[in-house]
Amino acid sequence: MLKITLDIIDFAKEQLLNDIIELENTKESSNLNYDRFKFKLAGLLSKYEVKRESSELFESDIEEKISVYLSAKKIEGLSHLTLKDYKLELRLFNNAINKKIREINSNDIRLYLSRFDKLKMSTIGKKLYVLKSFFSWLHSEEIITRNPTSKIKQPKTENLMGKSLTIEEIEMLRESCETLRQRAFIEVLYSTGSRLSEIQQLDIDDIDFQNMSTKVIGKGSKEREVYLSYKAMYHLKKYLDSRNDECDALFVTTRRPFRRMSNRAIEREINIIGKNAKLTKRLYPHLLRHTFATLTLNNGADITAIQALLGHASPDVTLRYTRITEARKREQFQKHFVQ
Structure with missing residues (x-):
């Protein structure tokens, strides 16, 4: 009733x-x-x-449900970074909603999301995605009888092409590197197309110098093999030979005690390289991943191969990473169009 x-x-x-x-x-x-x-x-x-809803304080039970949900998702194999993002989004939602979990309805969700009107639609879409996952899980576990997000559609977002660097800009980066470590950063990130977190976790022993490859742990704790170019191997070896520490990490700090570099420290170093190169766009590690995908595709690689190298579950995600050049489109038209 x-x-x-x-x-x-x-x-x-x-x-x-x-x-x-x-x-x-x-x-x-x-x-x-x-x-x-x-x-x-x-x-x-x-x-x-x-009627105006009462502003009387309720003892929210959302925090408890969030903890159980995140524990379940951890068992399912979600990465540490994904769980961290989910936790942050759900706690923001908890702080804004003054209701019991069973009393939350679709209008509460809409009202909450409307507070972020200055954010991009893609960012609001990510917030809604987390809420949909959370409430869908609660509904499937029969903790709630109705899913308040089921009637809310994902917002339409602009289909923007992924940004990438040109071959000329890659050369500018190479020439602007001031240390062996900086050059190794650029070559390894560009050659493997890996995420920052994947490279940050690597140890020296993870590198297969004979086969010029390494295995990284991606999202969902999925392992995949990525490859190092001759340039990447050459500059990585030069960097490793210059070190006199006993740290196992592939990239380490320059000051004692030597330790594995954090994600933030690597981001800062990459940003410095970009500034030294005087690029017109901001340089960050993920831009090199986009560049790997775009330049490899435009050089004739199959989209499914790029998908496997990037560790994407769907080719649709891979396509958002790439930018097909006009020259490549013209070449493909002339090659495959039936007169």
Whole structure:
């Protein structure tokens, strides 16, 4: 009986929301002034019983559910970084919602997301994705009887091509490196197309110098093999030969005590290289991953091979990483079009 009542309330709220949007559209098309619009809105609201929700504090049980959810996802194999992002997003949601988990409805979700109107739609979409995953899991575990996110669609985002560097810009980076470690960074990140976190976790013993390859642990704790170019091997060996520490990590700090570099430290070093090269765009590790994908594709590599090298579950994700040049499109047209 309670479920039916809540469904009716949700339907009424949904209908009211649609009526207000329709009235707003009418206002713009008919050039209604403020007084006439207010009069029509009052007439619309007269069909509903509108009450202000109490601001009385409730003892939220969301935090407890978040902990259980994250534990379940950890067992399923989600990476540490993904779990960290999920935890942050869900705690932001918990701090904003003053309700029991069973009382949260779709309008609460919409109201929460509307607070981020200054963020890009892609960022809001990521927030909604986490909430959908959370509430879908709660519903599948029968912790809640209704999934408040089921009726909310992912926002449409612009289909922007992934940014990448040109071959000339890669050469500019190489020439601007001031240390052996900087050059090794550029060559290894570009050659393997790996994520920053994947390279940061590598040890020297992980490098197969004979086969010029290494295995990295990607998202979902999935292992894959990536490859090092001759340039990458040459400059990595020069960097390793210059070290006199006993640290196992592939990339280490320059000051004692020598230890594995953090993700943030590597990002800073890459940013310095970009500034020295005087690039017109900001340099960050993931840009080299995009560049690897784009230049490899434009050089004739198969999209499925690039997908495997990047560790993507879907070729659709790989396509968002790449930018096919006009010359490459023309070449493919002339090669494959049937006259």
